[in-house]
Amino acid sequence: MHSLSEENYLKAIYRLGQEGDQKISPTLIAEALNNNPASVIDMLKKLGDKKLVNYDKVKGARLTEKGAKAALDVVRKHRLWEVFLLDKLGYSWDEIHDIAEQLEHVQQSDLADRLDKFLGYPDYDPHGDPIPDKNGKLPGKKSKPLSEVEVGAKVKVVLVADNSTAFLKYLDKQNIGLNSLLTIKEIQEFDKSLLVEIKGKKEIFLSLEAARQIFVE
Amino acid sequence: MHSLSEENYLKAIYRLGQEGDQKISPTLIAEALNNNPASVIDMLKKLGDKKLVNYDKVKGARLTEKGAKAALDVVRKHRLWEVFLLDKLGYSWDEIHDIAEQLEHVQQSDLADRLDKFLGYPDYDPHGDPIPDKNGKLPGKKSKPLSEVEVGAKVKVVLVADNSTAFLKYLDKQNIGLNSLLTIKEIQEFDKSLLVEIKGKKEIFLSLEAARQIFVE
DNA sequence: AAATAAAATTAGGCAACCCTAATAATTATA
DNA sequence: TATAATTATTAGGGTTGCCTAATTTTATTT
Ligand SMILES: [Mn+2]
Ligand SMILES: [Mn+2]
Ligand SMILES: [Mn+2]
Ligand SMILES: [Mn+2]
Numbered sequence: 471m472h473s474l475s476e477e478n479y480l481k482a483i484y485r486l487g488q489e490g491d492q493k494i495s496p497t498l499i500a501e502a503l504n505n506n507p508a509s510v511i512d513m514l515k516k517l518g519d520k521k522l523v524n525y526d527k528v529k530g531a532r533l534t535e536k537g538a539k540a541a542l543d544v545v546r547k548h549r550l551w552e553v554f555l556l557d558k559l560g561y562s563w564d565e566i567h568d569i570a571e572q573l574e575h576v577q578q579s580d581l582a583d584r585l586d587k588f589l590g591y592p593d594y595d596p597h598g599d600p601i602p603d604k605n606g607k608l609p610g611k612k613s614k615p616l617s618e619v620e621v622g623a624k625v626k627v628v629l630v631a632d633n634s635t636a637f638l639k640y641l642d643k644q645n646i647g648l649n650s651l652l653t654i655k656e657i658q659e660f661d662k663s664l665l666v667e668i669k670g671k672k673e674i675f676l677s678l679e680a681a682r683q684i685f686v687e
Numbered sequence: 688m689h690s691l692s693e694e695n696y697l698k699a700i701y702r703l704g705q706e707g708d709q710k711i712s713p714t715l716i717a718e719a720l721n722n723n724p725a726s727v728i729d730m731l732k733k734l735g736d737k738k739l740v741n742y743d744k745v746k747g748a749r750l751t752e753k754g755a756k757a758a759l760d761v762v763r764k765h766r767l768w769e770v771f772l773l774d775k776l777g778y779s780w781d782e783i784h785d786i787a788e789q790l791e792h793v794q795q796s797d798l799a800d801r802l803d804k805f806l807g808y809p810d811y812d813p814h815g816d817p818i819p820d821k822n823g824k825l826p827g828k829k830s831k832p833l834s835e836v837e838v839g840a841k842v843k844v845v846l847v848a849d850n851s852t853a854f855l856k857y858l859d860k861q862n863i864g865l866n867s868l869l870t871i872k873e874i875q876e877f878d879k880s881l882l883v884e885i886k887g888k889k890e891i892f893l894s895l896e897a898a899r900q901i902f903v904e
Numbered sequence: 905a906a907a908t909a910a911a912a913t914t915a916g917g918c919a920a921c922c923c924t925a926a927t928a929a930t931t932a933t934a
Numbered sequence: 935t936a937t938a939a940t941t942a943t944t945a946g947g948g949t950t951g952c953c954t955a956a957t958t959t960t961a962t963t964t
Contacts, residue, residue, distance in 0.1 A: 475921065497941065509922050511943065516920090527929090527942075559801040569795045576789045584776040692951060714911060726952050728913065733950095744912075744959090905964100912959070923948075930941070 472522075474575045477544045478503060479513050480522060481574075483531050484541035493530035542606040543582070548574040549595035549602075550585045556596045557589065563596045563647075564638035597638075598629030598648050598685065616652070617662065617681035624653045625686035632683040640680070645671050652686065689739075691792045694761045695720060696730050697739060698791075700748050701758035710747035759823040760799070765791040766812035766819075767802045773813045774806065780813045780864075781855035814855075815846030815865050815902065833869070834879065834898035841870045842903035849900040857897075862888050869903065 472480070482502040486494045496507040496514065503510070514531060517523040522537035533541055551573040555566040583604055586592075593609045594600055600608045613628045627650045630641065641647065651669035658664075662678040676684075689697070699719040703711045713724040713731065720727070731748060734740035739754035750758055768790040772783040800821055803809075810826045811817055817825045830845045844867045847858065858864065868886035875881070879895040893901075 473920075495941075496943090505921090506923060507942070508924080508944080512921075559798075559805055561801070569793065569798065572793045572795075573790075576786065578786045578789075581776075581786065584778070588776055690950080712911075713913090722951090723953060724912070725914085725954080729951075907962100907964075909962070910960080912957100914957070915955085916953105917955105918951105918953075920950090921948105924946090926943100926945080928941100928943070930939100932937100932939070934935100934937075 471577065472520075472540060475513070476517065476520075476522070477540070477575055479510075479517060480533065480537055480541040481544050481548075483523060483533055484538065484545065487533065494532070495530050499531065539606055542602045544574050546602045546604075546606075547576070547582050547585075549599055550582055550589060550592070552595045552597070553589050553592050553601075554585060562638075562642075564635040564642070566596060567633045567635075594629075596648070597633050598627075611687070613685040613687045615682050616654075616664070616666075616676070616684040616686050617678055619654055619686060621654050621657050624651065626651055627684055628687050629685035630683060631685060637680075637683060641684075644668075644674050644676075646674075646684070688794065689737075689757060692730070693734065693737075693739070694757070694792055696727075696734060697750065697754055697758040698761050698765075700740060700750055701755065701762065704750065711749070712747050716748065756823055759819045761791050763819040763821075763823075764793070764799050764802075766816055767799055767806060767809070769812045769814070770806050770809050770818075771802060779855075779859075781852040781859070783813060784850045784852075811846075813865070814850050815844075828904070830902040830904045832899050833871075833881070833883075833893070833901040833903050834895055836871055836903060838871050838874055841868065843868055844901055845904050846902035847900060848902060854897075854900060858901075861885075861891050861893075863891075863901070 479499070482499055483494055486492070486498060486502060492498070496510040499510045499514075500507045514523060514525040517537065518525055521534055522540060523531050523533055525531045548570045551570040552566045555561045555569055556563060561569070586601075586604070592601055594611075598613075600611060602608050611628060615631075616625070616627075619625055627646060627648055630638065630648070632638075645668055646652075653667040653669070654664060655667055655673060656665035662681075664676045664678075664681055665673060666676055667673045696716070699716055700711055703709070703715060703719060709715070713727040716727045716731075717724045731740060731742040734754065735742055738751055739757060740748050740750055742748045765787045768787040769783045772778045772786055773780060778786070803818075803821070809818055811828075817828060819825050828845060832848075833842070833844075836842055844863060844865055847855065847865070849855075862885055863869075870884040870886070871881060872884055872890065873882035879898075881893045881895075881898055882890060883893055884890045
């Protein structure tokens with residue numbers, strides 16, 4: 471139906487749309503896909519012809535309903551495959567994203583549904599990201615970044631936004647994972663870095679940078 | 688490492704090499720891949736540069752050791768994924784080939800090994816084709832086409848060479864599957880078609896064409 | 905051995921995606 | 935508001951992998 475490249479653009483535009491209400495510009499998309507704004511413009515033209523995206527110099531890129539559906543379909547496959555790789559094949563959470571990037575493009579109408587069933591209809595992927603159901607509906611979950619939590623609060627980690635191997639390995643080393651229970655002991659005034667206690671474990675320091683990637687409730 | 692296209696060429700050349708000692712010509716490869724001899728020559732040049740294939744107008748195409756290794760790696764992945772799709776996701780044997788054609792190209796060093804372990808180290812895929820182990824070694828099995836069996840013989844189906852949906856659905860309808868026990872009742876002189884009794888089931892007619900695709904022992 | 909048919913090869917192109925360099929349009933800054 | 939910096943867009947190319955239409959080899963028939 472859609473090419474691998476088209477699917478990656480749709481997914482990137484979808485993701486950028488999720489992270490706040492910034493204008494989704496060619497430059498932004500190019501950064502997300504690690505390519506060139508000139509290439510992005512080419513593709514936006516094509517996706518426009520296919521009625522998957524509306525692009526407007528002022529408003530930036532927006533998925534049409536059809537485009538959003540296609541994007542969610544890829545996201546669903548990505549996250550289901552991540553669950554498969556972790557639960558069934560025993561990979562760790564920092565190894566699965568890159569493999570899922572390939573698996574998500576396998577085309578077969580009922581593959582995602584069968585995989586979903588085989589995995590027991592999971593609601594979240596191993597990084598805490600919600601898995602859309604077959605109609606594209608996402609389970610709701612209202613979390614906020616650890617960087618916006620006050621001193622003294624006790625919170626639970628429910629999602630890790632940065633899925634890079636480097637960051638996930640760092641969290642492993644710090645003993646932070648999904649469902650970790652954290653208490654904010656201190657927030658440094660000058661750099662907003664945090665001193666956090668991990669329940670039953672040691673206290674650690676987290677930079678603002680890191681805290682922004684850890685979502686809690 | 689190798690592109691999707693390159694992998695498909697390697698696999699095709701490997702498969703053609705397995706089916707007897709015909710000369711593997713550009714035309715033959717083009718038919719196998721449903722493309723054009725001119726395109727094949729382009730690719731043979733590239734695979735030659737990469738030391739994966741030796742091509743000689745007289746001898747045809749031959750995989751180098753490196754090329755054979757790469758081909759077996761793709762074949763291994765294809766067949767393991769087929770087992771996964773049938774055993775775990777519940778697809779039927781006529782639906783899995785096309786999906787495995789896509790899955791076989793997913794690149795990750797230890798994916799095949801993990802899948803192999805998860806599936807319980809199967810020796811054969813759902814069509815009876817042997818699955819190479821991680822060193823490329825194939826389990827031996829000496830079968831012959833049903834078309835070469837004599838009248839009166841009692842044999843067991845161990846492999847189906849034609850993996851097309853059409854042929855596999857036809858076999859389903861005839862009630863023939865792997866491990867079916869057959870007795871050859873008659874062979875027609877004029878067209879070599881067979882009258883076969885399926886143990887515990889009815890008698891059926893098979894064309895020579897069909898019998899050539901069914902391997903027994 | 906010609907003539908004919910089939911197969912291999914070369915030449916020239918095309919579509920998908922990406923890139924760099926040049927230019928135009930915006931936005932920010934002095 | 936003129937000047938500088940940043941973005942967007944266009945122009946021109948490159949690569950991969952495919953195709954069609956010659957052209958050349960090789961194999962088959964008369
Ligand atoms: Mn991921
Ligand atoms: Mn994830
Ligand atoms: Mn197959
Ligand atoms: Mn098979």
